Amino acid sequence: MKLPHKLITLLITILLVGCGSVPIANTKVPVANTKESSTFQKTVVSLTFDDGNADNYYVRPILKGTKLHATFYVVSGFTGKPNYLNRRQLRALYADGNEIGGHTLSHINLATVSGAELKREVCKDRLNLLARKFKVTSFAYPYGHYDDAARQAVIDCGYNSARAVSSGPESIPPADAYAIQAMPYIVKDTSFLKMTRYVSQVEENGGGWAIFVFHHVCDGCDQYSVPLETFLQFAQWLSEQQKNGLVIKTVGEVIGGEVKPGVKP
Numbered sequence: 662m663k664l665p666h667k668l669i670t671l672l673i674t675i676l677l678v679g680c681g682s683v684p685i686a687n688t689k690v691p692v693a694n695t696k697e698s699s700t701f702q703k704t705v706v707s708l709t710f711d712d713g714n715a716d717n718y719y720v721r722p723i724l725k726g727t728k729l730h731a732t733f734y735v736v737s738g739f740t741g742k743p744n745y746l747n748r749r750q751l752r753a754l755y756a757d758g759n760e761i762g763g764h765t766l767s768h769i770n771l772a773t774v775s776g777a778e779l780k781r782e783v784c785k786d787r788l789n790l791l792a793r794k795f796k797v798t799s800f801a802y803p804y805g806h807y808d809d810a811a812r813q814a815v816i817d818c819g820y821n822s823a824r825a826v827s828s829g830p831e832s833i834p835p836a837d838a839y840a841i842q843a844m845p846y847i848v849k850d851t852s853f854l855k856m857t858r859y860v861s862q863v864e865e866n867g868g869g870w871a872i873f874v875f876h877h878v879c880d881g882c883d884q885y886s887v888p889l890e891t892f893l894q895f896a897q898w899l900s901e902q903q904k905n906g907l908v909i910k911t912v913g914e915v916i917g918g919e920v921k922p923g924v925k926p
């Protein structure tokens with residue numbers, strides 16, 4: 662996988678300045694068109710990445726530099742395969758304080774399976790991640806699809822939450838922790854300003870939990886992708902808004918609860 666030269670320069674800049682008190686990266690970051698005095702008193706943001714795509718690793722220095730933590734929903738059966746994060750990378754993300762969640766063994770639509778297969782996809786996936794020493798409490802339904810049996814399987818396999826479709830914002834605590842509503846998927850032409858507007862609108866509409874769903878990190882390689890530079894701008898903006906009261910947490914931090922033992926399917 663090759664990184665465009667521009668992005669390599671960007672990453673080096675972040676790495677160089679990320680730990681100091683200097684503002685992160687001296688790239689031209691457009692100022693969000695939000696009101697001067699905008700404060701966030703009722704809004705929590707979570708950054709989530711689905712599928713464990715290898716290109717997700719590019720956001721690691723950005724998260725470190727902005728001191729933000731994200732939730733990575735990993736398909737454990739794909740770990741280490743071409744184009745997917747490997748174990749070392751997952752460990753590094755986790756060691757930074759990011760959360761690792763489950764996303765089934767093989768990214769199957771859970772509404773299309775039942776019985777032993779359903780249980781295996783959810784429970785075995787969680788067992789795999791627990792065996793890698795991750796405290797796994799959060800799950801995301803592949804494609805956002807589920808039915809009653811799938812929801813029950815997620816509960817039975819020991820998860821504390823499951824993220825579903827995109828009709829957020831969600832409330833805190835959610836009405837149903839096993840059907841958490843995320844914001845509309847981030848697609849390749851979702852702009853930085855649009856992302857900031859999602860957050861501002863949640864606050865203006867009374868507050869809530871704005872869960873962002875990212876898939877690939879690249880410049881248009883996939884419909885469900887975010888350019889690294891756009892993610893950097895958004896992460897910097899989120900980080901800055903913390904002084905205005907904005908809270909950024911992983912899904913597991915918002916939901917809370919103990920880490921339940923793994924369940925054999």
Ligand SMILES: [Zn+2]
Pocket residue numbers: 711712764768802803804
């Ligand atoms: Zn997925």
